[in-house]
């Protein structure tokens with residue numbers, strides 16, 4: 001029997017062939033029958049509900065760790081893709097609930113259904129957010145799954161912006177899964193097991209971890225040492241989310257099936273730490289456009305003071321090419337319409353091949369319209385006539401544009417159902 005046949009047989013017995021049955025039923029029955037089962041009793045921490053109008057991991061307060069994984073779909077059979085989405089739906093609900101993917105006893109003649117490294121750990125408010133890239137609809141002119149006509153107008157491949165150093169193996173992807181939790185092992189476990197279940201249907205294209213400082217409250221800092229997120233909208237601001245984040249069925253530049261979803265922009269931004277660290281204190285503040293310790297604007301005293309750019313037309317207090325002034329010049333209505341929800345993480349990896357610190361920002365933002373929001377801001381930041389001063393200290397090496405699928409409203413429904421059916 002070929003390797004492929006073995007895998008098919010295995011998947012058929014485990015999950016893919018019986019999505020929603022094996023995991024859901026097994027878990028339900030076994031947990032009722034085996035209340036002392038160690039695996040089932042491992043997770044006591046707070047969990048978030050997978051089911052809802054919108055997916056979690058967008059307006060969820062950022063957990064301390066992230067693991068973002070992009071997949072290339074290798075099957076050309078839309079039914080297999082649909083089955084994978086059903087299986088991932090079941091798995092995501094189970095993982096977010098802090099339950100193992102299988103209970104003992106398992107068939108010793110097969111690999112374990114759950115890899116097990118999370119057993120005994122708190123779930124850490126795990127969220128799993130699933131999104132799809134433009135290439136799922138069309139790649140090199142080919143309508144891979146008969147879905148081309150359903151591609152949301154605004155979902156394109158991420159373009160190469162001025163000064164970008166995109167590496168193919170770190171960029172784009174057919175499907176992206178963002179796992180966030182207060183424990184990096186929980187994130188890893190989720191991505192690993194989703195990857196394992198996808199074997200033969202989709203494989204990992206790139207993966208990027210990220211973390212934030214563990215702090216009870218307050219704005220967290222990026223690796224330039226500045227508070228990052230000060231001007232973000234409040235997560236409880238439902239009006240903002242309705243206007244600027246969640247896609248509506250009537251959105252002309254989107255697709256009706258994507259209602260309740262949003263667009264996710266990922267940029268893997270390497271930060272030239274060694275060069276930055278040689279800049280003077282005042283230069284660092286000028287580049288960002290905010291005070292380093294307090295996070296206050298240059299003309300303010302406290303973090304949440306509003307900068308008064310109109311009173312500083314020549315940029316004597318806040319440089320015209322500072323990061324915050326270019327990101328949000330605060331001129332007219334456009335400023336509000338353009339605003340995005342940022343949800344990034346720092347990344348710190350081993351030294352690069354020439355001994356430099358390999359660290360940066362895994363920039364993630366959510367918006368209702370990539371072109372009129374993220375791209376509009378990004379084009380100002382990368383305008384060769386007056387680029388963001390910060391561009392001299394960063395290199396964007398990867399990322400992509402993705403459409404976050406609508407939430408799964410209840411058990412029995414699945415991720416991407418409105419796209420496929």
Ligand SMILES: C=CC1=C(C)c2cc3[nH]c(cc4nc(cc5[nH]c(cc1n2)c(C)c5CCC(=O)O)C(CCC(=O)O)=C4C)c(C)c3C=C
Pocket residue numbers: 222224226227228229230231232267269271288290323324327328340360361363374377378381394
């Ligand atoms: C196009 C979008 C943006 C990219 C890419 C980006 C990269 C990036 N940002 C920082 C650090 C800070 N950004 C801050 C504010 C800020 N950044 C963006 C957009 C992008 N940033 C926006 C829209 C804003 C808000 C502007 C405003 O409304 O005032 C800040 C200031 C604190 C804050 O408000 O969060 C910092 C610091 C880094 C290091 C970086 C890439 C490495």
Ligand SMILES: [Fe+2]
Pocket residue numbers: 323327
């Ligand atoms: Fe920024």
